[in-house]
Amino acid sequence: MDTEFIAEYIPLYIEAAKLMLGIGLIGIVLSLIVGLLIALIQYFKVPILRQIATVYIELSRNTPLLVQLFFLYFGLPKAGIYISSEGCAIIGLCFLGGSYMAEAFRSGIESVEKGQEEAALALGLRKGQIIKYVILPQAISVSIPALCANVIFLIKETSVFSVVALADLMYVAKDLIGLYYKTDEALLMLVVAYLIILLPISILAAVLERSLRYAGFGN
């Protein structure tokens, strides 16, 4: 193990991690928004949009991110649509994550009893108010474990970003292996980098799940 080599190239990994986390964060926030929107479309049974949402969910859940990125990055330019590497990565992550987040929100919304909605209606609340004050607060607390799992899943998925020419952690590791043949050191730093990024998130998710008090009645 060559410690000097490790010390010399740690900055490269830090840069790569920053890039990956930046794109990952934007992608995750966008997919949360898309997910919530889709869950609401399904809840309100908006015609047409609802069918589009169903098609989108099936398409996105049954194709790998790698293939989505290849299509965005190498396929679309041939149709005259040019998207930057970062753009492709964010769109890809959001396309993939949106459907997973939507499913998480949907199961949360479905877990709220029908009786509560009826009770709220009887109190004279409008549909928008019901979702805002009655359904969503309970639904989100139920969804949190699934949402956290999705966040971890999406961060793991960012490891394929090197195919759209982004210098992420995988790219740096592969580069170092190719240039200096320091396989052990490069891979060790790669594993450590992912552990440093993902362990705290995973622990946080576990703590959150355990300390979560369901807002629903009867629990």
Add this chain to the structure above:
Amino acid sequence: MQDLGIRVLFMGNNFIRLLGGLWITIRISLIAVAFSIVLGILLGMLMTVKNPITKAFTKIYLEFIRIMPQLVLLFLVFFGLTKSFGINLSGELSAVIVFTLWGTAEMGDLVRGALISIPKHQYESGAAIGLTKWQVYRCIIIPQILTRLVPLAINLTTRMIKTTSLVALIGVVEVLKVAQQIIEANRYTVPDSALWIYGTIFFLYFFTCWPISLLAKRLEKKWKTT
């Protein structure tokens, strides 16, 4: 010129080659899933054992495998093993190893979940009505576990197929690599073939995984009452 790109698909045996590439990924995932189910059941049973040492080991294994992106695991086996131990693994073999390791962890967790979801009184009432231990398992526990596990195992298969697309990055000639070859070969005659070829692959994956997900969903709904 968009109408020209699609003709690449029908030139020579290009489409058959793409399907052949897809089969490589599917074959890797099926082998890995088969191993994962067997090993995962063992791991799941091991995880319910109340021994702190086995518990710690299985926990560390599970957490490490689940926290690492599968691509990192692939790199570790494909590049790491070769360098450190001088073992020369082909891309396909490393993929099978990695996806078996990953699938075993996922499956083990599912089996553990299913095992602990059976309340203790079921074992006790089985014993109370005079069933032997084996009969309790065969007639009461295993049927319930299976109805819970089968949809989840099918779901794991679709995840496996999607994740095996990563083997393109360790040089296995699967559907994406075949696509690149076809695109490169036709770079001058059909410059916009990439759109059509990658679009086709997108839908190839979709039509492979979608029926399997539908099956899983249907089975889950059908057996939900138990």
